[in-house]
Ligand SMILES: N=CN[C@@H](CCC(=O)O)C(=O)O
């Protein structure tokens with residue numbers, strides 16, 4: 001006897017399971033089965049496909065014709081942080097740009113002050129709210145970065161909070177040490193970077209990946225290479241905030257250092273984009289950030305896909321450059337501004353996002369964990385189309401319903 005059968009699924013969205021990220025034209029391929037059902041036992045998928053009478057279960061869920069998909073994966077967030085920076089909204093409207101605010105001691109450094117002041121419990125409580133909202137929006141795997149401590153005590157505090165969150169919620173998390181996220185006020189960049197390199201060994205006990213912000217006025221390509229080499233030597237896979245604002249060659253460095261992902265890439269070079277075809281480094285694009293920073297030039301997703309690259313999408317949820325924990329909103333911006341197709345977008349927030357953080361998620365094959373979302377939508381194209389609202393009707397984690405959106409007709 002199985003535990004649960006989800007019957008009467010209008011359309012089941014099935015990204016292709018693969019041991020490497022989907023690249024180029026593959027990103028536009030998505031299997032969709034109409035009139036489907038899913039059978040779950042012990043929190044795992046036993047069967048998914050066309051409706052059949054072959055299975056029995058102790059519980060049945062009637063999806064009432066809704067669409068179903070694997071739960072979404074958010075592969076780039078700064079979910080653990082103290083405070084907020086709403087005052088920057090008006091500064092930016094007056095024409096003060098992101099890097100100037102940072103140069104003046106605000107931006108990331110402002111959040112560093114607030115994160116240092118916050119206790120472990122205050123950070124857990126704040127991040128718990130965000131993770132709850134992410135779950136409610138259909139996300140059950142999340143990457144979470146440190147980077148607002150900039151010293152041993154506070155970087156480790158953030159990572160410990162991140163780990164506590166992953167035990168508290170039925171969400172699969174990956175934790176990233178982002179010690180070199182900014183240079184503390186009054187510090188020397190090289191000396192600070194050396195401190196962060198020395199911290200890698202200890203951070204490795206709490207973090208899956210090592211990340212760095214490679215940008216004008218923050219860390220150079222040479223400094224980033226030094227850090228990534230040190231992390232690689234310790235056996236930590238690397239990530240990089242690359243070519244977000246200025247074209248420094250961060251994408252090329254990511255590929256050289258076998259990074260699991262290169263993130264942002266708004267200003268990535270043509271040469272870098274061409275290199276994507278021959279690497280499994282995932283380009284994690286963060287169009288919500290470009291939107292929120294009020295910029296006109298978005299990452300060249302089309303060029304990257306046409307060059308045979310693997311693209312993923314993330315919220316980049318953080319208190320300064322992208323203040324949303326709603327990945328569905330990012331799906332809409334990806335359609336509008338990155339000109340990605342609905343199939344590409346779905347693959348980017350499921351299977352490719354999973355590859356960007358090395359989790360076995362984003363697909364619904366037999367044996368996969370039953371992390372499933374039922375969407376109150378007529379078809380899969382509807383979610384990026386009807387933007388700014390939550391279409392997740394029912395969220396199922398490890399085979400158990402953990403969220404039903406209030407106000408929507410309950411499923412039978
Ligand atoms: N660009 C660097 N880091 C974050 C923003 C952090 C912040 O502004 O607090 C990002 O990915 O956008």
Ligand SMILES: [Zn+2]
Pocket residue numbers: 076077078241316318
């Ligand atoms: Zn980031």
